[in-house]
Amino acid sequence: GENVEQHPSTLSVQEGDSAVIKCTYSDSASNYFPWYKQELGKRPQLIIDIRSNVGEKKDQRIAVTLNKTAKHFSLHITETQPEDSAVYFCAASIRIYFGSGTKLNVKP
Amino acid sequence: GAVVSQHPSRVICKSGTSVKIECRSLDFQATTMFWYRQFPKQSLMLMATSNEGSKATYEQGVEKDKFLINHASLTLSTLTVTSAHPEDSSFYICSARGDSSRDSPLHFGNGTRLTVT
Numbered sequence: 001g002e003n004v005e006q007h008p009s010t011l012s013v014q015e016g017d018s019a020v021i022k023c024t025y026s027d028s029a030s031n032y033f034p035w036y037k038q039e040l041g042k043r044p045q046l047i048i049d050i051r052s053n054v055g056e057k058k059d060q061r062i063a064v065t066l067n068k069t070a071k072h073f074s075l076h077i078t079e080t081q082p083e084d085s086a087v088y089f090c091a092a093s094i095r096i097y098f099g100s101g102t103k104l105n106v107k108p
Numbered sequence: 109g110a111v112v113s114q115h116p117s118r119v120i121c122k123s124g125t126s127v128k129i130e131c132r133s134l135d136f137q138a139t140t141m142f143w144y145r146q147f148p149k150q151s152l153m154l155m156a157t158s159n160e161g162s163k164a165t166y167e168q169g170v171e172k173d174k175f176l177i178n179h180a181s182l183t184l185s186t187l188t189v190t191s192a193h194p195e196d197s198s199f200y201i202c203s204a205r206g207d208s209s210r211d212s213p214l215h216f217g218n219g220t221r222l223t224v225t
Contacts, residue, residue, distance in 0.1 A: 032212075034213050034214070042218070042219075043201060043216040043217065043218050043219055044152070044201075044216050045216075046213045046214070046215075049213055089151060089152065096142065096154070096203075096214055097154055098144075098151045098152045098153075098154075099151065100150070100151045101150070101151045103149075
């Protein structure tokens with residue numbers, strides 16, 4: 001199956017700063033790349049996704065970029081707020097294989 | 109729209125017993141559902157892909173006789189953990205796509221926390 005790697009595993013930022021989480025994937029046939037946010041004990045929630053025919057997508061403070069040639073994609077959160085603190089997962093491929101997750105801690 | 113309901117949310121069972129977890133798509137039909145397992149502070153590990161009307165596709169290393177999957181209708185998939193042992197204690201979560209296209213997002217159930225004593 002697909003192999004998705006995610007970095008960093010933990011990220012601490014000051015409120016108002018930007019946060020960037022990066023993922024790489026192995027299967028060049030993958031064409032769909034969602035990002036999920038999971039709060040403790042809860043289900044993952046889709047926050048943004050991108051398809052392979054697009055290089056960048058933005059939704060308010062959240063943006064995702066995709067480089068198909070290099071097989072990597074990134075999540076960018078600007079003006080971080082304490083409520084952004086959670087675990088973020090990237091995913092790839094048809095059956096949705098997840099990265100290892102990034103615990104984001106936004107310090108007020 | 110695209111609500112996935114999972115029951116039970118928590119279950120405690122004794123070692124050697126079997127536990128069934130249900131995953132329902134409430135307002136859409138799901139020909140395919142996915143079952144994941146998540147250990148504390150770890151990622152979601154895909155266990156199997158549940159296909160309506162046919163056998164499930166298991167990921168490498170997942171015992172199909174241990175984790176029985178049945179997808180008998182377009183709105184219901186079940187995962188049965190047979191002869192459960194303490195090492196099966198985990199958070200199990202199902203998901204389904206809101207439509208049949210391969211690049212549509214997954215919608216997740218609330219998960220089931222299984223504790224085997």
